[in-house]
Amino acid sequence: MMASRPKRGVSKRIQYIKFAHISPEEIRKMSAVKVITADTYDDDGFPIEMGLMDPHLGVIEPGLRCRTCGARVEDCPGHFGHIDLAMPVIHVGFIKDIKRLLQSTCRSCGRILLTEKQMEEEEELRFMLGSLGGDTTDFDHLMKRTAKDASVRTVCPHCDAEQLKITLDKPTTFREEGHKLTPKEVRERLERIPDEDLMPMGLNHKVSRPEWMILTALPVPPVTVRPSITLESGERSEDDLTHKLVDVLRINQRLRENRDAGAPQLIVEDLWELLQYHITTYFDNQTSGIPPARHRSGRPLKTLVQRLKGKEGRFRSNLSGKRVNFSARTVISPDPVLSINEVGIPIKASRELTIPIRVNQFNIDIVKELTSRGIAPVGPHGEYLPGVNYLIRVDGRRIKITDRNAELVSEGIEIGQTIERQLVDGDIVLFNRQPSLHRMSMMAHKVRVMPHKTFRFNLCVCPPYNADFDGDEMNVHVLQSPEAIAEGRILMLVQENILSPRFGGPVIGGIHDNITGAFKLTHNNPLLNKADTSMILSKANIYDWPEPTIVDGKEMWSGKDIFSIALPDGLNLIYKSSICQQCDDCKEMNCDIDAYVMVKDGQLLAGTIDEKSVGAFKGKILDKVSRDYGADAGRIFLETSSKMALAAIMITGFSTSIDDEDIPEEAKIQILEQLRQAIEKVGGYVEAYREGTLEAMPGRSLEETLEVEAMRILGKARDGAGQIAGRYLGLENSAVIMAKSGARGSMLNLSQMAGCIGQQAVRGERISRGYHHRTLPHFHKYDLGADAKGFVTSSYKVGLAPTEYFFHSMGGREGLVDTAVRTSRSGYMQRRLINALEDLKVVNDSTVRNTANTIIQFKFGEDGIDPSRSVQGEAVDIDDTLLKVFGDKRFKNIAKELKAAGGE
Amino acid sequence: MARKDTVNALIRRGVSAKVSEALANANFKIGDLKKAPFELITQFISEEDAEELLKLIGAKKTHIDKEQLKAASKKKAPKKETKKKDKEIKPRMDFKMPDKVPKMTDFEKKISTMAIKLGTPLPLALVQKVAAKVKPLDEKEMKIFIEEIVAIYNRRLIDSNESAGIVSAQSIGEPGTQMTMRTFHYAGVAEINVTLGLPRLIEVVDARRTPSTPMMTVYLKDHVKHDLDKVKMVASNIERTQLIDVATVETDIENMQVIVKLDQKKLAEKNIKIDEIKSSLEKERKLKSDVLVEGKKMLVIKTEEASFRKLQQIFEIVRDCKIKGIEGINRAVIRMSDDGYIIYTEGSNLAKMPEIEEVDPSRTTTNSITEIYTVLGVEAGRNAVIKEAGATLDEQGLTVDKRHIMLVADIMTNDGDVKAIGRHGISGRKSSVLARAAFEITSAHLLKAGLIGEVDALDGVAENIIVGQPVTVGTGAVNLVYSPKKRRNK
Numbered sequence A: 001m002m003a004s005r006p007k008r009g010v011s012k013r014i015q016y017i018k019f020a021h022i023s024p025e026e027i028r029k030m031s032a033v034k035v036i037t038a039d040t041y042d043d044d045g046f047p048i049e050m051g052l053m054d055p056h057l058g059v060i061e062p063g064l065r066c067r068t069c070g071a072r073v074e075d076c077p078g079h080f081g082h083i084d085l086a087m088p089v090i091h092v093g094f095i096k097d098i099k100r101l102l103q104s105t106c107r108s109c110g111r112i113l114l115t116e117k118q119m120e121e122e123e124e125l126r127f128m129l130g131s132l133g134g135d136t137t138d139f140d141h142l143m144k145r146t147a148k149d150a151s152v153r154t155v156c157p158h159c160d161a162e163q164l165k166i167t168l169d170k171p172t173t174f175r176e177e178g179h180k181l182t183p184k185e186v187r188e189r190l191e192r193i194p195d196e197d198l199m200p201m202g203l204n205h206k207v208s209r210p211e212w213m214i215l216t217a218l219p220v221p222p223v224t225v226r227p228s229i230t231l232e233s234g235e236r237s238e239d240d241l242t243h244k245l246v247d248v249l250r251i252n253q254r255l256r257e258n259r260d261a262g263a264p265q266l267i268v269e270d271l272w273e274l275l276q277y278h279i280t281t282y283f284d285n286q287t288s289g290i291p292p293a294r295h296r297s298g299r300p301l302k303t304l305v306q307r308l309k310g311k312e313g314r315f316r317s318n319l320s321g322k323r324v325n326f327s328a329r330t331v332i333s334p335d336p337v338l339s340i341n342e343v344g345i346p347i348k349a350s351r352e353l354t355i356p357i358r359v360n361q362f363n364i365d366i367v368k369e370l371t372s373r374g375i376a377p378v379g380p381h382g383e384y385l386p387g388v389n390y391l392i393r394v395d396g397r398r399i400k401i402t403d404r405n406a407e408l409v410s411e412g413i414e415i416g417q418t419i420e421r422q423l424v425d426g427d428i429v430l431f432n433r434q435p436s437l438h439r440m441s442m443m444a445h446k447v448r449v450m451p452h453k454t455f456r457f458n459l460c461v462c463p464p465y466n467a468d469f470d471g472d473e474m475n476v477h478v479l480q481s482p483e484a485i486a487e488g489r490i491l492m493l494v495q496e497n498i499l500s501p502r503f504g505g506p507v508i509g510g511i512h513d514n515i516t517g518a519f520k521l522t523h524n525n526p527l528l529n530k531a532d533t534s535m536i537l538s539k540a541n542i543y544d545w546p547e548p549t550i551v552d553g554k555e556m557w558s559g560k561d562i563f564s565i566a567l568p569d570g571l572n573l574i575y576k577s578s579i580c581q582q583c584d585d586c587k588e589m590n591c592d593i594d595a596y597v598m599v600k601d602g603q604l605l606a607g608t609i610d611e612k613s614v615g616a617f618k619g620k621i622l623d624k625v626s627r628d629y630g631a632d633a634g635r636i637f638l639e640t641s642s643k644m645a646l647a648a649i650m651i652t653g654f655s656t657s658i659d660d661e662d663i664p665e666e667a668k669i670q671i672l673e674q675l676r677q678a679i680e681k682v683g684g685y686v687e688a689y690r691e692g693t694l695e696a697m698p699g700r701s702l703e704e705t706l707e708v709e710a711m712r713i714l715g716k717a718r719d720g721a722g723q724i725a726g727r728y729l730g731l732e733n734s735a736v737i738m739a740k741s742g743a744r745g746s747m748l749n750l751s752q753m754a755g756c757i758g759q760q761a762v763r764g765e766r767i768s769r770g771y772h773h774r775t776l777p778h779f780h781k782y783d784l785g786a787d788a789k790g791f792v793t794s795s796y797k798v799g800l801a802p803t804e805y806f807f808h809s810m811g812g813r814e815g816l817v818d819t820a821v822r823t824s825r826s827g828y829m830q831r832r833l834i835n836a837l838e839d840l841k842v843v844n845d846s847t848v849r850n851t852a853n854t855i856i857q858f859k860f861g862e863d864g865i866d867p868s869r870s871v872q873g874e875a876v877d878i879d880d881t882l883l884k885v886f887g888d889k890r891f892k893n894i895a896k897e898l899k900a901a902g903g904e
Numbered sequence B: 001m002a003r004k005d006t007v008n009a010l011i012r013r014g015v016s017a018k019v020s021e022a023l024a025n026a027n028f029k030i031g032d033l034k035k036a037p038f039e040l041i042t043q044f045i046s047e048e049d050a051e052e053l054l055k056l057i058g059a060k061k062t063h064i065d066k067e068q069l070k071a072a073s074k075k076k077a078p079k080k081e082t083k084k085k086d087k088e089i090k091p092r093m094d095f096k097m098p099d100k101v102p103k104m105t106d107f108e109k110k111i112s113t114m115a116i117k118l119g120t121p122l123p124l125a126l127v128q129k130v131a132a133k134v135k136p137l138d139e140k141e142m143k144i145f146i147e148e149i150v151a152i153y154n155r156r157l158i159d160s161n162e163s164a165g166i167v168s169a170q171s172i173g174e175p176g177t178q179m180t181m182r183t184f185h186y187a188g189v190a191e192i193n194v195t196l197g198l199p200r201l202i203e204v205v206d207a208r209r210t211p212s213t214p215m216m217t218v219y220l221k222d223h224v225k226h227d228l229d230k231v232k233m234v235a236s237n238i239e240r241t242q243l244i245d246v247a248t249v250e251t252d253i254e255n256m257q258v259i260v261k262l263d264q265k266k267l268a269e270k271n272i273k274i275d276e277i278k279s280s281l282e283k284e285r286k287l288k289s290d291v292l293v294e295g296k297k298m299l300v301i302k303t304e305e306a307s308f309r310k311l312q313q314i315f316e317i318v319r320d321c322k323i324k325g326i327e328g329i330n331r332a333v334i335r336m337s338d339d340g341y342i343i344y345t346e347g348s349n350l351a352k353m354p355e356i357e358e359v360d361p362s363r364t365t366t367n368s369i370t371e372i373y374t375v376l377g378v379e380a381g382r383n384a385v386i387k388e389a390g391a392t393l394d395e396q397g398l399t400v401d402k403r404h405i406m407l408v409a410d411i412m413t414n415d416g417d418v419k420a421i422g423r424h425g426i427s428g429r430k431s432s433v434l435a436r437a438a439f440e441i442t443s444a445h446l447l448k449a450g451l452i453g454e455v456d457a458l459d460g461v462a463e464n465i466i467v468g469q470p471v472t473v474g475t476g477a478v479n480l481v482y483s484p485k486k487r488r489n490k
C-alpha cells in the first residue's frame, strides 16, 4: 500500500461496474487450484498442497511469495480456488428465483407457461416500462406478475403436458405434488429453459443461466480473504469461512466415496442433504428453518452473508466508512482567546500528524533546513518547532527520519521528493464531533500548536458541534493534498459556516458568559473609568479609543460606545432584545428596561446587547454582519464582541449561588397561600366528582373532566407561585440576568427553585399508577387530591418531601427514557433521509436532479435561493434594501406614503 | 386471506382441491364464478372440471361475446372495474378551483418585466413583496431599486453542483434530536389527540397509509358556517354513530332475542328517527333476522336459530351497527373561528366530504397525506407533505427553511405517487446496486443484480465512496486540470 501510492494529477475513474453470475466453467477456469483435502497445514506448519491453505491461493505471511503470481503480501491480491462438488447443490440465495422458474415453466419441454399472445403482451409491457424509466422495483413487480400468470396454468400451451404443483420446503427442498425433487433434477429442468423465455422471468441469459443457480463447483475464496491468525500460545486459529469450507470438503469427499462405492441410496441422500446444509450455511448462516452452524465454543459462525450485512458488515463498516491516517482524537477544552477559526492541537499530536510537501526549486533550502532539525526540534526558548517525520523518495520508498540520520538525509534531498512535515500554526485541519448530524459538525480550523493534551477551541463554536466540556472528545483530520487544503480553507473554514443552511441564521455565536458580559456592558449604558475601559479594549486588541464622556470632570466611557467599536461602519438595525417584556405599547427608544435596540451607522444608540444580538441561532447583529459584510467581518465582530464581553464580566465578576433564589418571608407566605387555595379547589372538584355533581365537559368523561380541571388549576398555581417569586427577583439578580438575557437557564427554572416545582406528569397526565388504587402507600386508596397525584408544592431550594421526591423521580425517568428512545429513532430517520437524498445536486441549468438524471425540481426551492444566503428564508430583505439604496430619510418618507395609501 | 377463504369455500361445496386452488390463484371469488362466463373459467381449468364446478356452485352456464373475452384476458382484474362503475358518483359541477395564487397586477407585471429586462426573471412571490413596498417610488428610483434587488437575488442563488439533497436531509434530520415524542391535544380543540413531534415527522416521511391520529378540518359553505344549528346538523351527519351511542342493547336469553332500548334524548340530539335505525339494521348484511319495532323506543331482534353463539353474534352486530355518519370519523367537534364555525373530526375520510352539501370541499383538509393524494392527486400530495412536515417542525419551535422540506416532498412525489423515504420507497429504487446494498438488505440486492446483469454507473455518492473515488457532488463534480503552456523557444 505504501510503496505503490498512486501518482498525483491525472486520476482515472471507474466507468461502471457490471454484475453477473458466474458459470461453473468460469469458476474452474479462474481457479488457481482445485482443493480436494480438508486439511490445512501439515505437522510442520506448512500449508498442504491442494488444501484450503494452498500457497496458490495467495500469501498472508510477509516475506513469502505467491505461488500463482509470484508477488509478495503487499502486491498479491489473492487467487480463487475451487471445489468440484460430487453432487449438485442449490444456492440458497436464489431459492425464490428457482422456485419461480420451476413453477412457471413446463416440466417436460421447459418453455414458459404462457401463450404466444401473453408473451407478446408481456414484452410490450416490459418495453413500455423501460421507456417510461421504470426502476428495478417496477420490473420486479412486472416479473412477479408474469410468473404468477404462468404458474396458474395447469397445462403447457406449447406441448400440452400437464403441470404438477411445485412447493418449496424451506429452506432448500422442492417437492412436486409431494414427491421430492433432487437438486440434480431441478438443475435438469432449469437447463431445459430456452434463453428466449428467461427475460420475462427476470433473468438475463447473457449474464446468468438458471442452471448456474444449482452449484456444481464451489469457488474457494483466496486466503487473503480468510487469513488464519496465530494466537499468543502459538496455536493457529482459522477463519470462520475456512472452518465452513473444511466441513464442505469433508462431506463432499464422503459423498463422492459413497456414491462411487455404490452405497445405499438412503446414505447417499443423507450425505447429499448434509452437503446442502453446509453449503447453505456457508453462504448464509442465518437462513431461516435450519440451525446455524456453530463454532466449537458455541458461537454461531460468521459466513458470507453475515460478513456483508448490517452495521458491522463490510458495506457499512468498511466500504461506506473507512479508517484513515493523519487523524487524532482527544478530549476538548475551551479557550476564549483563540480565534473562532483556530483549534489548539497538543504538541504531542502535532509531532505525529504530518503534511506532505513536494520538494521544488523554491522550497528545497527550507525543506533541507526543516529536515536537518530532526523529529522533535525546539526553539531557543524551548518552544515548538516543526520537524520532518519521513522522506519519500521518487520511487515511493519511505525513509523514516530519526535524530541520528536527520542531517544525512537532509543533505541528500532532491527536487521531486516529498517530505512529511509536522504541523505548524496556520495549517488547515478538519475538526469533527460525532454524531455528525449536519455539515457544521465537521469544519476546517487553522492549527495552533499548544502545550498540554487537549484540543482547544473558541466557545462560540460550541453550538454547531453541540459540544460541551464535560469530557467530550473530538477528532482532527489533517488535510493532505493542496486541493483539499484549498477546499477546506475556502468552503469549510469556521467563519464560512457562521450562517446555517438550515434556516439562514447564525449557528455560531456567543453563549453563556459572552451574553452575560455583553448584557453587563450595555444594559442601561454603564459608565466605565479609564482603567476598566483600557482593560476591555486591550483584551479585544483595540487601540483606537472611542470619544470619552466627561462626567464630573473625569473622562468616562459608556458601555454602548465601547461595544460600538465592534460594530462595522454603516450598520443599521432595529429590533427588540431578549429581555423585552413585549409591552402592548412599546416605548421604543424610551423603553423602561432598555430593551429596544437601535444601531445606526455602526453606533449602538439604545438597547441591551444579549442573546438576540450576539447569541448563536438568534443573534441579529451577527446574522446581518456576516451576511452583508462577509465572513471575515462576521468573524471579527464575533471575536471582538465576545472578548469585550468577557473583559466586561471580569470587571465586577459574575456568579450565582443559592441565595439568588432567596425570596422574602412575605412572598413565601403568599406562595403557600396560593398553593393551598389551588389544592383546596382541586379538592372541591374531587368532592363534586364523588357526589356526581361535576358536569362533564363536552366530549369527555367525568374522570377526564376532573383530570383536565386539576391539571389546569395546578398549572395555574405553579405559574402564580413563579410570578410571585419573580416579583422579588429583579434584574440585579445574577440568575435572573442569565435567564432574561438568554445566557443560561429560564425563569421557569428559577421559579421552580424559589417558588414551587409544580405538577409531575407521566405521559402528560397526573401520576396515577403505582400501588393498588393509589400512587404511593402514603395515601388513602382512591385519593384523587393534588398531593396524592403528584403535585409538588416544595421548591428545589426548600427540598422535596419523600412522596414528592418519588413523584419527581417518576416524571424525571420519563424524560430520560424519552431522550434514549428519541436519539435512536431520529438517528434512523436521518440515515434514511440522507440515503434517499444524497445523490441530488443542482446542475448547471439550475435544476435539481438525481443520478438517473431525473429532474426533481426545476429550481431548488422554487426560487433557486441558497437558504444559507437567504435572510431567514427570504430571498431579499426589501425594507433593508430600501434603507440601503435610498437612505434613512427617503426610507421614512416611503413608509409614510405607504401608510397613507393604506398599505402596510 | 381472501384466496384461502375461496379455496375453503369451494372445497366445502365439493369442488376438488386442485380445481379450487387453480381458481383461487386466478383471483376468482365465489360470487365471480357464479357470474363468470364459461370461457373465462376454462382458461384456468379443464372443461369437464368447469361443468362440474358450475353444477356444484349452482350457477348457469353463460357465454360471452368475443369483445368481453378479449377484455377478460387482459391482465387487470376485470371484475373490480365493473363493480366500481355501479357506484360511480356524478361529478359535481359547482366545484370551483380557488385562486390560491393571485394574478399579477399591472404594477407587478411592470416590476417583473423590468427584472426580465435586466436578465433575471424574479420569482412571483418576490415580485409581489417588492410591489407592496415600492409604490411611492418614482420611475427613476424604481429602476435603481429593481437593479439592486436583481443584483442581490443573483448573489443569493444556490451554486451549481451544490449537494442540495444532503443539505436538505441534514436540515430536517438534525432538529429531530431536539423534538419531543409525546402525543398532544390539538391546539384549540382539547378533545382531539394528535401525534406531534418526532413520531409525526417520521410518519410523514414514511408516507404511512394512515396516520396514527387521522384528523380533518372541515370548512363549511358561506350560508351554513354562521348558523350553529345547521353546523350541528352537519357535524352529526359526519360523525359516525353506532347504535350503542344512542341506545342500550341487551340480550334476552329467555326469549332468545336482542332488545334495543332507545335513548330518546340522544336520538333527538342527533336527529335520528326510529325508522332510520330499523332500516340501517335491515341493511346490515350479516344480520339475517327480522327487526321488530315495539312502541316508540324499543326494537326487538329475534334469532333464526336458537343458539347462544348466534345470539351473541347478533348482539355484536346490532351493537356496532352504523346508523349514521361517515365511515372512519369517530368524533366531530365544532369550534368557532374568525370565519364562522369549523368542524374538526377525529378520524378522516376526505373522499366523502364533497358529497356533503354543506361542506366547502375546496378548503376542507385532512392530515392524512395518502388520502389527499388519492382524492386530489400528487401535486396536492406534495403540498400536503410540505404542510404537514412544516407544521410539525414549526410546532416544535424549530426553524427549517421551507426549501428543504420542498425537496423532500418533491423526491417523495417525483414518480407520480407518494413514496416513502426508506427501503420500501426511494432508497429501494435507487439506480445504483451498491448504494442499495449499502443501505439495507445487502445480499438480496447483490444477488438480484447478477440475475439481470445490472450495471452500476457509479454516478451517486454512496457507490463512489464504496469504490474509493471522489464523489460526484460539490467540488467532486468538477475537474481542474492545469496544463502548463510550453515555453516557446525564441
Ligand SMILES: [Mg+2]
Binding pocket: A467, A468, A469, A470, A471, A472
Ligand atoms: Mg458532553
Ligand SMILES: [Zn+2]
Binding pocket: A057, A058, A059, A066, A067, A068, A069, A070, A071, A076, A077, A078, A079
Ligand atoms: Zn498471487
Ligand SMILES: [Zn+2]
Binding pocket: A106, A107, A108, A109, A110, A111, A156, A157, A158, A159, A160, A161
Ligand atoms: Zn411444455
Ligand SMILES: [Zn+2]
Binding pocket: A580, A581, A582, A583, A586, A587, A588, A591, A592, A593, A595, A596
Ligand atoms: Zn419595551
